[in-house]
Amino acid sequence: MYVCSCFGITEQQVRQHAETGACTPRQIAGACKAGTDCGSCVRKIQALLGRGACPRREALDPVVLTTAAATAAASVPAPTAAEAA
Numbered sequence: 013m014y015v016c017s018c019f020g021i022t023e024q025q026v027r028q029h030a031e032t033g034a035c036t037p038r039q040i041a042g043a044c045k046a047g048t049d050c051g052s053c054v055r056k057i058q059a060l061l062g063r064g065a066c067p068r069r070e071a072l073d074p075v076v077l078t079t080a081a082a083t084a085a086a087s088v089p090a091p092t093a094a095e096a097a
């Protein structure tokens with residue numbers, strides 16, 4: 013089934029690009045131009061990527077979440093003695 017009718021890109025082609033490392037609509041566009049004309053297919057591409065078309069995304073998510081949580085915790089200053097009292 014076609015995802016991008018402007019460039020004749022199928023769901024299967026998007027999945028293949030995702031498997032080889034294109035994990036965002038921008039990266040898919042870089043690989044096959046899908047989404048770079050009228051843009052009406054970008055949400056469909058996002059949905060495909062979000063449904064596990066990109067195996068690397070699931071592999072990276074725990075790292076990204078852990079890193080973001082550690083960064084947020086480190087940026088919060090500890091209360092001073094005066095503030096704690």
Ligand code: FES
Binds near residue numbers: 016017018019052054
């Ligand atoms: S349908 Fe994909 S750019 Fe138009």
